[in-house]
Amino acid sequence: MFESAITTIVAAVVAGATAKMGEVASDAISDAYAGLKALIIKRFNGKAGAVQAVEDDPDSEDTQEVLTKALAKNGAEGDPGLLAQAKAVEKAVNKAQAAGVPGASNIKIGPIKAKLNVMIETLVASGSISIEAITSEGKVDVRRVYAGGSEPKPKNV
Numbered sequence: 681m682f683e684s685a686i687t688t689i690v691a692a693v694v695a696g697a698t699a700k701m702g703e704v705a706s707d708a709i710s711d712a713y714a715g716l717k718a719l720i721i722k723r724f725n726g727k728a729g730a731v732q733a734v735e736d737d738p739d740s741e742d743t744q745e746v747l748t749k750a751l752a753k754n755g756a757e758g759d760p761g762l763l764a765q766a767k768a769v770e771k772a773v774n775k776a777q778a779a780g781v782p783g784a785s786n787i788k789i790g791p792i793k794a795k796l797n798v799m800i801e802t803l804v805a806s807g808s809i810s811i812e813a814i815t816s817e818g819k820v821d822v823r824r825v826y827a828g829g830s831e832p833k834p835k836n837v
Contacts, residue, residue, distance in 0.1 A: 684757065684794075684796050684797065685756065685757050685758075685759070685762070685763045685766075686748055686751045686752055686756055686757055687748075687794065687796070687797075687798065688763060688766045688767065688770070689716070689720070689751060689756060689762055689763065689766040690734075690744055690747055690748050690751065691766070691770070692713075692716055692765075692766035692767070692769035692770055693713075693716065693717070693720070693731060693734050693735075693738075693747060693766075693769075694734060694738045694744065695713075695769060695770065695773045696709065696712070696713030696716060696717070696769050696773075697713075697734050697735040697738040698738045698739075698788075699713070699773060699776075700713065700735065706772065706775075706776045708772040708775065708776070709769065709772040709773055709776055711772075712765065712768040712769040712771075712772045713769050713772075715765050715768070716762070716765040716766055716768070716769050717731055719759075719761060719762050719765055720751070720756075720762065723751075723754050723755075723756060723759065723762065724750065724754060730743075730746050730747040730750040730751075731747065733746060733747070734747050741791055741792075741793050744793075745793060748795075787803055787808070787809045787810070787827075788809075788810045788812075789803075789809075789810065789811045789812065790810075790811055790812030790813055790814060791812040791813040791814070791815070792812075792813070792814045792815065792816070793815045793816075794814075794815070794816040794817070794818065795816075795817050795818075796816070796817070796818045797816065797818035797819040797820070797821070798814055798816045798818070798819070798820045798821070799819075799820075799821045799822075800821070800822045800823075800825070801821070801822075801823050801824055802823075802824045802825075803824070803825045803826065808827050809825055809826075809827040811825070
């Protein structure tokens with residue numbers, strides 16, 4: 681299972697920006713996202729343009745691509761701190777969804793345009809899940825996506 685660190689970071693920025701824009705961000709999401717944003721801006725030597733563009737229009741493929749390229753150019757792929765903070769945003773968003781935070785129970789992903797592989801794994805939403813167009817020059821892997829409740833319990837065989 682391969683997922684680019686940059687893909688994870690961009691997805692976390694989109695999730696944090698979307699939660700912030702929709703005013704559904706819990707304190708945990710806000711704090712985790714603020715930490716991620718600060719680390720990215722530090723990596724960009726104080727320049728926030730690419731992150732701000734995603735915040736202004738988180739659904740835009742163009743802004744996501746600009747951020748992806750900027751992260752790659754600035755060596756984010758090998759930054760374990762950025763990846764850990766991106767995963768903290770993901771975890772906070774997942775907790776908010778599980779807790780039924782208003783507006784956080786629906787998941788919208790995409791459209792996604794990737795130069796590498798795309799992997800979407802283990803999404804659980806009490807509401808709906810929408811996965812829009814995925815374009816990749818590599819592998820696309822989508823598995824364990826559950827909408828309208830919780831992940832099914834494994835059956836004893």
